[in-house]
Amino acid sequence: MNHTKLTASVALTVLAALGVACGGGGGGAGADGGQVAEGHKQFKATCAVCHGPNGEGMPKLGKDLNNNEFTQNLSDDELVAFLKKGRPATDPLNERGVDMPPMGGNPTLTDADFAQIVAYVRTLQ
Numbered sequence: 001m002n003h004t005k006l007t008a009s010v011a012l013t014v015l016a017a018l019g020v021a022c023g024g025g026g027g028g029a030g031a032d033g034g035q036v037a038e039g040h041k042q043f044k045a046t047c048a049v050c051h052g053p054n055g056e057g058m059p060k061l062g063k064d065l066n067n068n069e070f071t072q073n074l075s076d077d078e079l080v081a082f083l084k085k086g087r088p089a090t091d092p093l094n095e096r097g098v099d100m101p102p103m104g105g106n107p108t109l110t111d112a113d114f115a116q117i118v119a120y121v122r123t124l125q
């Protein structure tokens with residue numbers, strides 16, 4: 001009996017400790033750093049084939065996103081809208097003659113994913 005009680009109370013203590021650990025931390029600069037790191041992962045998974053692993057661009061494919069005026073001139077919302085729409089080769093603004101595919105070619109990306117990707121792209125511009 002006593003043993004069972006002790007085990008239960010240890011379990012509760014552990015749960016309480018976990019609760020505190022999860023509830024605390026997060027937010028602020030830490031969360032932003034996480035956004036950027038996650039965004040870079042997403043970028044490497046979806047965008048890097050054309051834009052390079054660090055957004056440096058690839059010959060005849062995606063443009064260099066470092067010091068990029070186009071992204072500098074867009075708000076976060078506008079940049080997400082651009083990424084969702086892409087820029088087809090037929091668009092008069094397209095210089096490479098290659099599609100920037102809608103959703104970066106990855107239709108599974110969510111708004112949360114795009115927020116992370118944009119947070120990463122902002123570190124390049």
Ligand code: HEC
Pocket residue numbers: 043046047048049050051060061062063065068069070071083087093094095096097098099100101103104105117121
């Ligand atoms: C299949 C190749 C491909 C993939 C994948 C791709 N892009 Fe692109 N992207 C391009 C091409 C090609 C252009 C340039 C089109 C042009 O010449 O105007 C471009 C243009 C852009 C531009 C505009 C740059 C400028 O200076 O006009 C941004 C921003 C961009 N891509 C971001 C992304 C992001 C972020 C992803 C991943 C979510 C992504 N792209 C995935 C091919 C790709």
